[in-house]
Amino acid sequence: MMSTIEMLNTKFGIAGVVQVVAGLGGLAAVRVETGEAQGLVYLHGGHVAEWRPKGQDEVLWVSQKSYWADGKPVRGGVPVCFPWFGPKADDKAAPGHGFVRLMPWTLEAVTQEDEGVTVVLSTKSDDQTRKQWPGEYVLRHRVTIGRELVMSLELTNTGREAMAYQEALHTYFTVADVKRVKLTGLEGVKYVDKMDGSKVKTQEGAVTITAETDRVYVGTTGTVTIEDPDKMRRIVVAKEGSTNTVVWNPWVAKSKAMADFGDEEWPGMICVETCNVGADAVKVAAGETVKMVQRVGVVRM
Ligand code: TA6
Numbered sequence: 001m002m003s004t005i006e007m008l009n010t011k012f013g014i015a016g017v018v019q020v021v022a023g024l025g026g027l028a029a030v031r032v033e034t035g036e037a038q039g040l041v042y043l044h045g046g047h048v049a050e051w052r053p054k055g056q057d058e059v060l061w062v063s064q065k066s067y068w069a070d071g072k073p074v075r076g077g078v079p080v081c082f083p084w085f086g087p088k089a090d091d092k093a094a095p096g097h098g099f100v101r102l103m104p105w106t107l108e109a110v111t112q113e114d115e116g117v118t119v120v121l122s123t124k125s126d127d128q129t130r131k132q133w134p135g136e137y138v139l140r141h142r143v144t145i146g147r148e149l150v151m152s153l154e155l156t157n158t159g160r161e162a163m164a165y166q167e168a169l170h171t172y173f174t175v176a177d178v179k180r181v182k183l184t185g186l187e188g189v190k191y192v193d194k195m196d197g198s199k200v201k202t203q204e205g206a207v208t209i210t211a212e213t214d215r216v217y218v219g220t221t222g223t224v225t226i227e228d229p230d231k232m233r234r235i236v237v238a239k240e241g242s243t244n245t246v247v248w249n250p251w252v253a254k255s256k257a258m259a260d261f262g263d264e265e266w267p268g269m270i271c272v273e274t275c276n277v278g279a280d281a282v283k284v285a286a287g288e289t290v291k292m293v294q295r296v297g298v299v300r301m
């Protein structure tokens with residue numbers, strides 16, 4: 001009797017390039033290894049956990065304390081936040097950042113093209129989701145592992161009513177020392193400072209991290225560059241179909257308060273999240289499909 005993973009490997013594996021494996025926690029994952037890049041995408045949460053273009057160290061960050069289990073979020077990589085972001089406005093007991101990152105997704109396709117290997121995963125509304133959310137949807141995550149990491153989150157409203165959805169590619173990036181990192185591309189952009197009573201401020205110059213940082217930049221469609229002098233690289237985070245960018249680092253106290261985040265791990269990571277959240281939730285007409293893309297590249301400094 002073939003295991004699920006063996007069956008998936010038979011159906012989607014590509015000899016020498018793509019293998020469906022048992023990842024951490026025994027969760028099924030698609031491992032991609034080409035001459036240009038390596039990557040790992042879990043069916044759990046449609047979760048990209050690793051991406052390493054040729055000649056570079058790992059670009060995504062994952063906590064050593066992360067959970068790897070059905071029903072639990074992964075701490076790191078690229079959590080898909082949907083259909084809400086942060087706490088659910090009308091139900092504090094609901095899971096933070098929605099529920100799709102907690103559940104197994106369907107592996108739909110794996111293809112190899114010039115720009116890399118594309119893994120397509122999907123999840124859709126059902127009786128379980130309707131208990132938490134009225135919307136009818138199909139959410140497809142098209143992940144291309146190549147010289148760039150390209151993630152296209154495609155949302156179709158399969159219901160008869162228009163619906164507003166919050167969505168985020170909540171990407172965790174590895175840095176050598178967050179205290180020595182600069183983010184450019186947000187100069188002059190307004191942001192909600194969640195560490196200062198959600199006051200609205202304007203970004204002056206590059207973003208530097210000197211304390212717990214949790215900011216929702218609004219009305220921005222621009223590219224953010226993470227300048228990491230100690231790794232001598234720039235991580236370039238471009239996007240389409242998104243008007244918000246979140247920048248987050250938990251710093252000392254918040255790291256200690258999270259069971260799935262090592263107390264000493266915070267200097268090694270920063271989140272730059274491509275999203276549509278809060279008042280900028282994306283409105284989708286019945287039958288419409290909308291797409292949000294995060295495109296990550298690495299340039300030597
Ligand atoms: O994206 C920033 C944020 O909303 C922070 O407020 C913090 O809660 C972070 O997400 C992590 O959320 P999580 O539910 O994954 O612990």
